[in-house]
Amino acid sequence: MSKVKYYYDSDTLSYKKIEHKSGRKFGIALIGVAGAFLAGFILLVIYINIPQIETPKEMALKRELQNMQLQYNIVNKKMDQIENVLANVEDRDNNIYRLYFESNPIPEEQRKAGFGGINRYKNLEGYENSKLITETNRRMDILSKQIVVQSKSLDEIAVLAEEKEKLLAAIPAIQPVKNENLKRIASGYGWRSDPFTKVKKFHYGMDFSAPRGTPVYATGDGRVERADNRSTGYGNHIRIDHGYGYTSLYGHLFKYNVRQGQKVKRGDVIGFVGSTGRSEAPHLHYEIFMNEDRINPINFYYGNLSPEEFDQVLIKAQQENQSLD
Template sequence: MGEKKYKYNAQTTTLKPIKNKGLRKIRNLIAFLIVTAFFGIISGFIFSSKFNTPEENTLAAELKEMKFQYELLNKKVKQSQEVLSQIENRDNNIYRSYFELDPIPEDVRKAGFGGVNRYSKFTDWTYGDLVTDVAKNIDILNKQMVIQSKSLDEVVISAKEKDKMLRHLPAIQPVANKDLTRLASGFGMRMHPILKISKMHAGTDFSAHVGTPIYATGDGKVKLSGREGGYGNLVIINHGYGFETLYAHMQKSNVRTGQSVKRGDIIGYVGNTGLSTGPHLHYEIHKDGKPIDPVTYFYQDVSPDEFKILLDKSQQMSVSLD
């Protein structure tokens, strides 16, 4: 250790040790550094939390706006799902029902996505839950739209087929009301005017003047055009879908075998050929090979009141004209 130095104080007549100035400077420096560091840390914390750089402020604003837009997008997606749900309901209960298509089950329409979790990449994101929710709802909406689109494709196909079928159904009278003398006889057991026996009358007789036009009652193809025993001159049309129509006792035919015809085409003219007691058209409808009452298929020509009158008249006759 070095020798201590003393300084004489004349007033107190005492000696005081002289302190080392270098050591004091070091102590002062250390104290200054500690205080500076402390205030630096505090200042840095305050400034870093209160005063970001312009770039950081811009990114923070964009992030906030992005969150808002994601929330808005998710809301719009859910609104779209509600609208689609209403369309699905109409599809099942109106469109598919009308065209005799089975409804699409709810579990098929709302089915989720199996296999790998396609949203795992969003797990560690700050707003990962929000992004996952939006992405999942969009995927579900897309799948529902695909299913609905395919359903509407089926409906369109069925509608076209239904329209085709309706055009082929025998749905009008073969003789116009304005040309009718009377509805002579209807469907059922009748007394045959020539054979004088009770016999099944498998059609409806339309009494009209010779030469009155006879119309095809639905689209189809002529199966037979010629003369056939007691029917005289006749035409048989195959309409498809199990339907055939027969037009007998014609004066003459206006079509040939194998010819395609449309509803309303003139296929012949009223006559009195074959086993007939007067000018009339004997008209039959067959479904799957069995005769059915034609009067129930005149829905395009008559009102409900006219239909009742027509039905009553057809059942009043006890004797047919053929």
């Protein structure tokens, strides 16, 4: 029940009831609404223009976000360093290792293949730091792929190196008789006078004149293919299969120091100089076969001769004298 208010009328010396006019009530209500609206507007302007008040949880999340951005920036700097190192390894791989081992370089397209087409980072879009996160993940994926490709390449280089090492050890590369044991180089590869018929005949090897019993050395790693006297003219002889198409032959031996099927290393004593078979005097007849074709042995003494010694051997081997077999 609303309260009734009175006022004192001095003219009539009595209290009269206060009557409220309806228009006045409406005006007061309107003023109240306008005041409330104005107060709300003022508070909104103040709220927008002052720093947002953060809760402890929001402050913790903000710090965590800042730390995440810092960590991503650190990761990107580290990836810059890794990319530089990897680029250097790739360059050496293509231009040194593969060049040395006569292998084709890996194309740039192959090293970075598999990153076109579909958007593999769609699930990372729509966030405040999407660009940073997406770019970091993309670089990480490219680096991972490049490292895998490079790792496989180095595995291949290791295999090539092992094969190269075996090849270099297998190729006949030393003189079969040491210089200190030589009397002379009796004859070289080419047309020579036959000691028995005195007719010019092609001499397919080199003759090393040495005393009977002088050690004969394997000129490269391999397996003894033959050690017998069942080949016309060679007498007691040894054939070593070096692999890679190379075979070496040692003829007119006094005796053997190996047997058929035995594996030998370069520098092993395999026999001793003699004068068996079609021979005029004690010497070693030495031949090299490449894919069953006889080639000049003069090109295979780089393993134990100095340039000066090789020049002397070359001069003597080119003399058109009489062979000893």
